[in-house]
Amino acid sequence: MIRPKPLAVLLFVNINGGDQMKCPTCNKKMDCKTGKYQYSESGLDNVYLLGVEVCKCSCGERSVSIPAIMELHRVIGIALVTKDTALTGKEIKFLRKNIGISGKVFAEVIGIDRSTLSRWENDNQVVSKSNDRLIRLVYLNFKGIAQKKIQIQIRDKFKEIKHEKKKSFRFTIPVKDWVPGPNMCEI
Numbered sequence: 001m002i003r004p005k006p007l008a009v010l011l012f013v014n015i016n017g018g019d020q021m022k023c024p025t026c027n028k029k030m031d032c033k034t035g036k037y038q039y040s041e042s043g044l045d046n047v048y049l050l051g052v053e054v055c056k057c058s059c060g061e062r063s064v065s066i067p068a069i070m071e072l073h074r075v076i077g078i079a080l081v082t083k084d085t086a087l088t089g090k091e092i093k094f095l096r097k098n099i100g101i102s103g104k105v106f107a108e109v110i111g112i113d114r115s116t117l118s119r120w121e122n123d124n125q126v127v128s129k130s131n132d133r134l135i136r137l138v139y140l141n142f143k144g145i146a147q148k149k150i151q152i153q154i155r156d157k158f159k160e161i162k163h164e165k166k167k168s169f170r171f172t173i174p175v176k177d178w179v180p181g182p183n184m185c186e187i
């Protein structure tokens with residue numbers, strides 16, 4: 001299994017008004033740009049962040065400044081539980097990790113064996129229609145998301161889920177959608 005690389009999250013330090021981002025490996029000044037970043041560290045295949053600061057160094061080192069990661073993950077989680085195709089293994093894993101519980105506890109909550117959960121998360125076993133929905137509901141419950149808006153979405157969205165389709169989730173999210181107030185990454 002390929003483990004996602006740990007995310008190098010650097011604090012956005014703005015010294016003397018210039019971009020003084022130093023490479024953590026060779027200490028050279030890094031070349032920083034605000035742009036699009038494939039957020040593979042989330043464990044998901046097709047999540048792109050728009051407007052984040054990506055710094056590159058001539059030595060090959062790369063770092064990205066992602067503000068408000070908790071809120072970002074919440075936004076991704078809501079997009080997953082309201083998508084209209086079946087959840088993939090990686091998506092189930094993302095949701096479980098985002099509520100911060102172990103595979104053992106999650107399996108207990110869903111009412112399945114730990115080994116079944118592993119097979120789900122590794123796409124080695126098909127998740128039934130009702131378990132797919134149960135996972136979404138458990139996620140919303142653990143996250144304390146129960147606003148009227150989401151409830152309506154569930155009522156309408158769940159009917160539309162094409163469970164036979166496991167389409168790869170593609171999600172592009174501009175930084176302003178999860179960071180309130182002025183965009184701290186803007187140069």
Ligand SMILES: [Zn+2]
Binds near residue numbers: 025026028059060061
């Ligand atoms: Zn370097």
